[in-house]
Amino acid sequence: MDERSRRKILDVLRVLSESDKPLGGTRIAHALALAGKDMSQRTIRYYLSITDDEGLTQQVGRRGRQLTLLGRRELETAYVMDKVGFVAARAEALIFGMDFKLRQGKGTVAVNLSVLRAKDLPRAKEVMRQVFQAGYSLGDRLLIGEPGQRVGSYVPGPGEVVVATVCSIAINGVMLDEGVPMTNRFGGLLQVSEHKPLRFTQIINYDATTLDPLEIFIKGKMTTVKQAVATGEGVIGASFREIPAPAAEKARRLAVRLERAGLGGIILVGRPGQPLLEVPLAPGRVGMVVRGGLNPMAAVEEDGLVTINRAFSQLLPFEQLSHWEEVLA
Amino acid sequence: MDERSRRKILDVLRVLSESDKPLGGTRIAHALALAGKDMSQRTIRYYLSITDDEGLTQQVGRRGRQLTLLGRRELETAYVMDKVGFVAARAEALIFGMDFKLRQGKGTVAVNLSVLRAKDLPRAKEVMRQVFQAGYSLGDRLLIGEPGQRVGSYVPGPGEVVVATVCSIAINGVMLDEGVPMTNRFGGLLQVSEHKPLRFTQIINYDATTLDPLEIFIKGKMTTVKQAVATGEGVIGASFREIPAPAAEKARRLAVRLERAGLGGIILVGRPGQPLLEVPLAPGRVGMVVRGGLNPMAAVEEDGLVTINRAFSQLLPFEQLSHWEEVLA
DNA sequence: GCAATAGACGGCAGTATTGCCGCATATTGA
DNA sequence: TCAATATGCGGCAATACTGCCGTCTATTGC
Missing domain, CATH: 1.10.10.10 (Winged helix-like DNA-binding domain superfamily/Winged helix DNA-binding domain)
Known part of the structure; x- marks a missing residue:
């Protein structure tokens, strides 16, 4: 059978x-x-x-x-x-629940939560710092919650710390608020060369999985974010999104504003009628590639530390996150 | 093969x-x-x-x-x-192009254009009046353009009149503006009994057609809108939409506001996790049924008059449309 | 230049689907 | 109650796909 x-x-x-x-x-x-x-x-x-x-x-x-x-x-x-489809549903619920206003640069955003051992934190910080510095993260902020500190609905137990990173669907949320309906196509591993996206080597459709694709790939140690950061050649987590073609220009402008607001993560915006990174598109749609929010954690895992990651985890006020330079001293 | x-x-x-x-x-x-x-x-x-x-x-x-x-x-x-997929693309372009503001009740909306012979107009008016009166139309407004009058980019030739009716995707446009991303699932024929929706008897997926489903069904004379209007039993054009489950409540409220604004057309809003009219849904999504904007024209066609219909035709300022009671004297 | 490797090819055989058909049994309208 | 219709069933046979496998050749690293 x-x-x-x-x-x-x-x-x-x-x-x-x-x-x-x-x-x-x-x-x-x-x-x-x-x-x-x-x-x-x-x-x-x-x-x-x-x-x-x-x-x-x-x-x-x-x-x-x-x-x-x-x-x-x-x-x-x-x-x-x-x-199956729960991931997509969870993502949509978060997107719809966000109230981040691009204009004011504040409001709630969807975040991923990752847990790691407190004693690993210094080393993890160093690794994450490199990832953020090289611009392989989604946005430039994060939140580290030590025991006792509450992070959304999560309270790290003794000996563990929790890291909240902006989730890539936060981009969807902002776009939606600006009137651009963005749909998730798939998440996967993006091969980069000379720090530029080359093509997807592995993909998992959001509506055909019960886990976030990047979570899976991190667990499977299939990423090489550290290497990408160091040499420009590697495999990182990213996801493919689609928007209506007439919205492409607006999306391009929004990408710039997102960047300024500390939510940069849009790597590519396609052109109408053209496949993007070899990915074919339906007529009237254009593709977009967004960096995975968990890339810093992927690097940490690659470094041999144990992490637990939960993508599409919850909503957090953007103001609670700090610029990486402040936190990753 | x-x-x-x-x-x-x-x-x-x-x-x-x-x-x-x-x-x-x-x-x-x-x-x-x-x-x-x-x-x-x-x-x-x-x-x-x-x-x-x-x-x-x-x-x-x-x-x-x-x-x-x-x-x-x-x-x-x-x-x-x-x-194939062009219909979906055309629809999306129109949705994205709309700038109707629910709060002010004005702005551009997507409309269908229909053309009929000028000499048939009186009879057509009577038929349409009945459809509007019985509430089988989408919204309560329309625009009739006589020769010389310009309707958007269309100018009726001598001996013909053009009728603009609100297109069902105008609902999508308003929803999007209010932050609810609505996706088209399919258009089809909806069987009604006692004026209440029973089930879809025919469907055509938007991304599997080059024509608007309702256009096809009207041409094929498969509707019985007149009968539905008269007896409550019949087959009308309608389409099935989906929204994220968390948006269901908001959509319900919006439905009421749309109605007040003269854009009533949402027949049903489902409940999370429950199929709507036997249509199964992905987890985390709820279904909606929207009346077809071309129903009045379907009735006219049923009446034996010749019509040419073009759904998803163009954008028109809502203010240019008038309440049916004024136009269909 | 040479071996290793990846990717291409098509034969064979086994599943998976589907069309066609004849027949049985609900349902429905007169 | 009776005939007309709609719907259900499964046998048979033709397609449609796919896995497995042995063979061949362009590319790549040394």
């Missing part, structure tokens, strides 16, 4: 689970079409015959199939699949 | 067309992955062998394949497929 098929089967089961009465291939196909998933009735019956065998569904005369108890349980177990 | 496969083949060819040198399965697969389309290298080679036979591509030693002249021509011919 193919994983792709398994997923499709779950889609079918989900339709059944949302109905109180038995359904046949035709109705299920109709429901799936509404969800933007096309499958022929025949295919659905084909799957249903499989799930019948597995005891997940059962026929109810000629009126169609319905889920068995086992089937319901299966759906819940396979619920991880359902959590 | 399956149409779906044909489309995939075109995707592959498009990648080739965007490269100046020959590419093999691996590189093409990589490029497609960036576009969110997963296909195995093997499959790509499988397709390439087909296009080789068709003379669309040719091998260049072991370095890969490249398009032949015939292949380029094919891509251009099949360009209609490429126009």
Whole structure:
């Protein structure tokens, strides 16, 4: 059994689970079409015959199939699949919750939280400093919370410190506030050469993961931020966004203002009709590449220190963050 | 050959067309992955062998394949497929171009333009009046331009009149201005019973069409707006939108304000986590159903008159439109 | 110049889907 | 109640994809 098929089967089961009465291939196909998933009735019956065998569904005369108890349980177990899209949802909730005003340079912004051992802090600071200095971070501010200090809803325990870095979706929030709807396309690893973006080497779509892509790549030690900082050649975290083509110019201007406000992170803004970094775009859309907010932490992890990262973590007043030069003495 | 496969083949060819040198399965697969389309290298080679036979591509030693002249021509011919997404793009451009301020109740809004024969106008007026009166239109205003009168960039020729109705994406524009990013899911035919929405019977995804769905359904005479107006049972044009779940409450409030401003058209706003009218939603999103702006014209067409409709047509100052009671005497 | 490596190719075989069809059973309107 | 329709079912056969694998060649590092 193919994983792709398994997923499709779950889609079918989900339709059944949302109905109180038995359904046949035709109705299920109709429901799936509404969800933007096309499958022929025949295919659905084909799957249903499989799930019948597995005891997940059962026929109810000629009126169609319905889920068995086992089937319901299966759906819940396979619920991880359902959590897919949660990252996107969490991101959207944060974006919508922000109230940062570019004009005043204050308000709440979305941040990532990272936790590390207090004793590692000096070394981590040094590493982060280099990353910030080289401009591989998102924005130029951060907040370090020592035990006892509260950071949003998080209170570091004894022996640990928490670092809040601006999350890349903060850019989305500001853009939205300025009337530019920005959608996340995917997060991934961006190869840089001579400090300039070359191409994405790994990507994970936001709506196909339960973790922030960068979190995953950091854990997998697939980044080489330190090297990028030192030599200009390396692999950093970044994400790809899209905006409507007519908004491109405005976005370009906003990028400058963001930079001034301490939220610089937009590496590239594409041109209408042109693929950006080889990434093809739908007509009428332009692409943007944004640095990953967790890059400093990626470097820390690369340095051998243990970090726990939580992207898209929460909202924090921008004023609580300080310029890196002040904090990373 | 399956149409779906044909489309995939075109995707592959498009990648080739965007490269100046020959590419093999691996590189093409990589490029497609960036576009969110997963296909195995093997499959790509499988397709390439087909296009080789068709003379669309040719091998260049072991370095890969490249398009032949015939292949380029094919891509251009099949360009209609490429126009897919143009509706979505046109819609976005209009949305982004709007500057209607809900607070002041003025500014430009996106409108549909319809053209009909001047001699049909009296009868058309009567039909439209009924639709507006029954509340099956989008908003309560419209503009009728007689020959000589200019409507935006359109000037009706002799013997024809042009009707501008508010386009349903005007709602998106206002929402965006208020910080709620709204995305179009699909347009379609909505079955109503007792004047209440029941379910979508036909849908066309905005990013899978080159025409506005409602335009198509009107042409196909698949609507029964008149009947819906008269008896409460019928099929009208409507479209399905999505917003982030945290924005649902705000959207509900905005719906009321829109109504007051003469832009009422939001029929339903869903609840987080719940499918709306059987349409499943991604986690963290809620659905909305908006009436089609062309419903009055659909009724006119149903009445046997000839109309030409152009949805997502252009921007017009809202003040130029008048309340239906004034115009449809 | 030479070996190592990456990437390209296509045959073979096994899944995954889908179309076509004949038949069975709800539902609905007269 | 009865015929017309709509919907459901699964067999059979043709496609559509894909994984596995052995082979070949352009590129790269030494």
